[in-house]
Amino acid sequence: MSTPLLLRPHYVPKPWGGRRLETVLGRTGLPDGPVGESWEVGAIEEWDGVVEGGPHDGLTLGDVWGGAFPLLVKVLDAREDLSIQVHPDGRDGIPAKEEAWIALGDGGAVAVGTVEGDALPAPGAWIDRLDLRTLAAASGERAPSLIHVPPGTVHAILAGALVWEVQTPVAVTWRLDDHGRVGLDGRPRDLHLETARSLLARGSEPAGLVSADGRRLAGRRLALEAHPPGDWEAAGGHLVLFAPEGGSLEVAGRSPFAVPPGRTVVLPPQVRVARSSGWMFAASPAQVDGGA
Secondary structure, eight states: OOSOEEBOOEEEEEEEEESHHHHTTOOOOOOSSOEEEEEEEOEETTEEOBBOSSTTTTOBHHHHHTSOOSOEEEEEEOSSOOOEEEOOOSSSSSOOOOEEEEEOSSSOEEEEEOOOSSSOOOTTOSGGGSEEEEOOOOBTTBOOOEEEEOTTOEEEEOTTOEEEEEEOSOOOOEEEEOTTOBOTTSSBOOOOHHHHHHHHHHOOOOOOEEOTTSOEEEOSSEEEEEEOSEEEEOOSSOOEEEETTOEEEEETTSOOEEEOTTEEEEOOTTEEEEEESSOEEEEEEOOOGGGO
16 A cells, blocks of 8 residues: 555444534535444444545455554544443453544543442442543644543543544443433443453553653554644654644655545555644554553
C-alpha cells in the first residue's frame, strides 16, 4: 500500500445515538433515527471497510492490507448515556481489548474506574463507583481530552460526548448496566454480569502514560497523538489520521492527498508531512509482551 486510503463509513443505529455525525461532522447518507457509531477503519470478521476512491476503490481494507488490520477506529455520538461496560483482558479465552478516546466537541463526560470486591453495584449505582471526567475539544494550543481505557476498566461514555475512538480489533464488550433501557427492537438489551465477574475481580490493567501537555498517550497495545494546527512530520509508524477540519498529506512520489474534514484516513509508510489548519489526531498499534 503506497497511497492513503479513505474508507466508506459504516453507520450503526444505537438507542443512545444522535445526529451529530450529520449536523457537526457534515456526514451524509446516514440511516434514519438515532445513529451512535460511525465505523471508520477496520478489517475484522464483523466488518471489513471498503475503500472509497483512488487506485484501490471498491476493495476491502483486508484485501489491500493483506489480512486483519491492527486497529478498529470509530466516531461515537452519545445523545444519551451509553451502558456501563468492561472489555476483556485476554485471560478468558478472548483477546484483550484496549481503547482510547479523543474528544471532538465540548460537553459530555466519561466515567472510568474499577469496581472491586464480591458485591457488585446495584442497577443504577455503577456510575457512583467511577470517576467522572468532563470532555473538552482542542482549543488554540490546548489539547483535547484524551482518555485511556485499558482492558478490565469499567467505563461509560455519557450523554453529550462526541469522540474519536481507537481500539484494538476485538468486537467484544460486556455490558454491566444499561440504565433499564430497551434496544431499537423494543426489548431489554442483554447484560453480561456473570461473564465479566472474574475479570472484575482481577481489576484493570495499569493506565497508559499521557504526556504532560496532554498530546500523547502510550498504551500497551496502541498509541495516540494530538497535533496542533500547522505542518507535522508524519513519518514514524502511524497508521490512521483524523483531521476534523480536513487537511493534506505529502506522500513520497505522489501528488498531495486531500484529507476530507471529519474523516479518518489510513496512512501508508510513504507519508512525510501532514498539514491542517486545525488539530490532527493520529494512532498506531503498539507491541505487547506475551501477546495479551
